[in-house]
Amino acid sequence: MENRELIEKLNNNTAVIGIVGLGYVGIPLALRYAEVGYKVLGLDIDADKAEKIAAGKTYIKHIPDEAIQKAVEQGFEASTDFSRAAEADALILCVPTPLDAHREPDLSFVLNTMESLLPYLREGQVVSLESTTYPGTTDEELKPRIESTGLQVGKDVFLVYSPEREDPGNPDFTTRTIPKVCGGDTDACQQVGVALYEQVIDRVVTVSSTRAAEMTKLLENIHRAVNIGLVNEMKIVADRMGIDIYEVINAAATKPFGFVPYYPGPGLGGHCIPIDPFYLTWKAREYGVNTRFIELAGEVNSAMPEYVVSKVVHGLNQHKKAINGSRILMLGIAYKKNVDDMRESPSVEIMQQMQQLGAVVEYSDPYVPVFPKMRRYRFDLQSVELSAEALKAYDCVVIGANHDDFDYDLIESSASLIVDTRGVYKGRRENVVQA
Numbered sequence: 001m002e003n004r005e006l007i008e009k010l011n012n013n014t015a016v017i018g019i020v021g022l023g024y025v026g027i028p029l030a031l032r033y034a035e036v037g038y039k040v041l042g043l044d045i046d047a048d049k050a051e052k053i054a055a056g057k058t059y060i061k062h063i064p065d066e067a068i069q070k071a072v073e074q075g076f077e078a079s080t081d082f083s084r085a086a087e088a089d090a091l092i093l094c095v096p097t098p099l100d101a102h103r104e105p106d107l108s109f110v111l112n113t114m115e116s117l118l119p120y121l122r123e124g125q126v127v128s129l130e131s132t133t134y135p136g137t138t139d140e141e142l143k144p145r146i147e148s149t150g151l152q153v154g155k156d157v158f159l160v161y162s163p164e165r166e167d168p169g170n171p172d173f174t175t176r177t178i179p180k181v182c183g184g185d186t187d188a189c190q191q192v193g194v195a196l197y198e199q200v201i202d203r204v205v206t207v208s209s210t211r212a213a214e215m216t217k218l219l220e221n222i223h224r225a226v227n228i229g230l231v232n233e234m235k236i237v238a239d240r241m242g243i244d245i246y247e248v249i250n251a252a253a254t255k256p257f258g259f260v261p262y263y264p265g266p267g268l269g270g271h272c273i274p275i276d277p278f279y280l281t282w283k284a285r286e287y288g289v290n291t292r293f294i295e296l297a298g299e300v301n302s303a304m305p306e307y308v309v310s311k312v313v314h315g316l317n318q319h320k321k322a323i324n325g326s327r328i329l330m331l332g333i334a335y336k337k338n339v340d341d342m343r344e345s346p347s348v349e350i351m352q353q354m355q356q357l358g359a360v361v362e363y364s365d366p367y368v369p370v371f372p373k374m375r376r377y378r379f380d381l382q383s384v385e386l387s388a389e390a391l392k393a394y395d396c397v398v399i400g401a402n403h404d405d406f407d408y409d410l411i412e413s414s415a416s417l418i419v420d421t422r423g424v425y426k427g428r429r430e431n432v433v434q435a
Contacts, residue, residue, distance in 0.1 A: 003158060003188045006124050009089055010195040013037045018088030020113055022049050022078060024271070024341060025130060025164040026094035027060060027068075032175045032200045034071035041088055042078035053078040061340035061367050062169050085120040090128065090196055094164065097131045098275060105134060105279050107141065114145050121149055126158040126192045129210075132217050132276045134283035137161075138210035139185060154186035160193035161210035163217030169339040179203040183213030221276040222294055227262040228273070229297030232304055235264040239434065246423040266400055266421035266435070267304035267346030269335025274301070274344045305349040308421050311435035312354060312396055315417050318433075321395055324358030329384060329394045331411070332401025333365045337422075340367035347400030348377050354398075362394075366405045388414040398435075399424055 009015035015038060019030045022044040034040045044050060052059050053076070056069035068076075085091060095109040110131055121127075127146065129138055138161040143153050151157045162182040167173055180201040184190030190206060197204045207213050231249070238245040245264060253261040268274035277298060281291045313323050335345040342348065347363075355361045363371070364384040371381040384390060386407065391397060391414035402422040411418065412425065418432045425432045 002155075003192050006089060006126060006158065006192055007195040010126075010192070010199065013199065015089035016041060016087055018043060018085055018091045019094060020044075020085075020091055020117070021094035021096075021109075021131075022046075022053070023094065023096070024060060024168050025166050026092075027063060028166060028175045029092065029094065029130075029164075029200075030076055031063070031067055031071045034074040034076040036200050037074070038199075040071070040074075040076045041084060042076065043080070043082055043085065044078065045080060047080050050078040050080055060168075062338065082116045083120055085117050086122055089124065090126045091117060092128045092130060092196075094130045096271065097133050097279070098271075099278055103278050104282050107133065107137065110137070111141060111145075114142055118145060118149055121146060121151060121157060123151065123156045126160065126189075126196055128160045128162050128193065128196060130162055130164040132163055132221070132272060132279065133214060134218070134279040135211040135214040136283065137214060143185060154188045158189040158192040159185040159210070160189050160196070161213040162193060162197060163213060165217075165220075168341055169337065176200065177202055179205050181205045181207060181213050181216050183207045183210045185210055215280075218276055218280045221272050222280065222297075224262075225268065225273050225277050225301065226293055226297040227260070228265070228268065229300040231262045232264045233300050236307065244427070244434075246426060263423065265304070265346070266308045266350060268301045269343065269345045269347075270341060271343045305346050305353060308346075308350050308398065308419065308435045309353045309357070311433050312398060312419050313357070315419055315433040316396055319395070319417055322358075323354065326359050326395040327393065328354055328359045328361050328396045328398060329391070330361065330363040331365070331397060331399045331406060332403050333363050333371070334367050334401045334403075337402045338367070338404055342368065342372055342374065345400075347398075348374070348379075350398065350400065351379065352377055365401070366403060386410065391415045 017033045017038045018041045019026045020043045022042045030040050030042050056072050058065050058068050093113055095113050098106050100106040143159055146153055146157055153159045160182055162180055165178045180197045182193040182204055184193045194204050235245045249261050252259050277294045281294050284291050316323055316326055330347055330351050333345055333347040334341055351361045362384050364386055369383050371379045396417045397415040398419045399422050402424050408424055419435045420432055421435045
């Protein structure tokens, strides 16, 4: 078949949109398609997610129940039955692409998902991969699998890569307003890709190939990783010199050209910036290229939790206390402020390192009431409710994620020692150590 019929369905909102992977990327996208009037089918291997959606309930803190309820009323349906993929005209893959134990790309979620969909692919569908990955994944891994069914990409089925650009918890940007990069395997695929996204995204940016789109996403995240690595290193230098790095950054940011402010922290977290650069370093080795900038930034950023712990040790020492046996409260264990996403959170790494040094570690985070099961970390803890009395019971309080919900005046007046990794407290304060 040609792509005209599918483009027409996408343009007049009669296409069924299949979202595969109902997480931080898939859910906002599903809600946006439902809002515009498409029939949306969500597919996920997690039955609990499907049940919650059916009940109009959220499982992502910054997305309210009302948004799910409204989408369900508009026809949003979730299922664990992948045979229903045949009902969809578009299949958008929003599944994780983590690193394995050797910090190499783990494409198992993408490839297993694609294998699960293969028996139900049919003529007249578009498959779009949104998961961040190395250049070549779409044409080297997905295309051959699709064509193994006898369907021809660019003629029977259309294949595009369009990287997700979600920023959870950021009120200034929505799925609709963030421009969408899209690269097709062929010109016919590209035309379908544009039709798929232009009804729900204000601006679709086309590039010449799936590989260019894959590289675009990596550049965006590597740009952030390198600049955060730079400012984290500058923070350490400034601290040794007795200079306030936040004062310096804010002063530099007054320059109206040639400078973009980045802020230091306890390390990189989330599902993108700590992981995605290594997808390119891995692929670059195939071409005999050493990505030195990227790897250096990775080294600096991954050393930040250890730097924070050294500041905790120093702060306790100033109070004539050892870290061994000290009670320490971690404030905010999500990877950044105002979200409940724990992936690659530097706060958790800091907790583990402090515990290994003998500290008694607890946490407080309104977004994470119970410490979740994680592959690398095990803490049998619940979030501590903050009060003056509770705070006074700790030898040290470490600010990991600077959620707006925290009462920072109460924390400052009640805690004997605060290690601030986020620059919450400006200027010199008696009980605050900047980290």
